[in-house]
Amino acid sequence: RPETEAHGPVVLIGALRGLALAGTRPARLADRLTELLRTTALPPVHDAVYCGFRPDTRTLTWAHASGPAPLLFRGGTGRGLTRQDESSGxxxxxxxxxxxxxLxxxxxxxxxxxxxxxxxxxxxxxxxxxxxxRIVARELGGLPGRQDACVLLARVTP
Structure with a gap:
């Protein structure tokens, strides 16, 4: 299975894309992805945040097992998004x-x-x-733990 390991990120992205296109809700993505990865040599995914966005309503749906909550910045203020509903996950x-x-x-x-x-x-x-x-990279540059950190930004357009 060395070829699977070498193409691990591609396999992972393809699996997530397929699950999302099939309509899998963010709360179920973790379980479904784990099921799919059991058949490969790839390690399980931990601490991930799974998001879906509906542009027509500008609704972000998100879930995570134990990863950090997304941060939302609006009108000069920032906050962590609230944790998910226990019943829906x-x-x-x-x-x-x-x-x-x-993220x-x-x-x-x-x-x-x-x-x-x-x-x-x-x-x-x-x-x-x-x-x-640029601002985020400059400000986080000297802080501990930033070497292994990954940040993803998205701006909502009209």
Missing amino acids: QAEATLEPGDLLL HTGALEPAAVELLLSLAPRLTGAGCAQDVV
């Missing part, structure tokens, strides 16, 4: 034009997350997503 948030959504790995220390939230006025005022990435 997922949460929803309605996003507005101009909102900035920041990050658990490798960021709590102090780094607090720093990100304190940057809300600068992040929401940035001209483009590339500017936001």
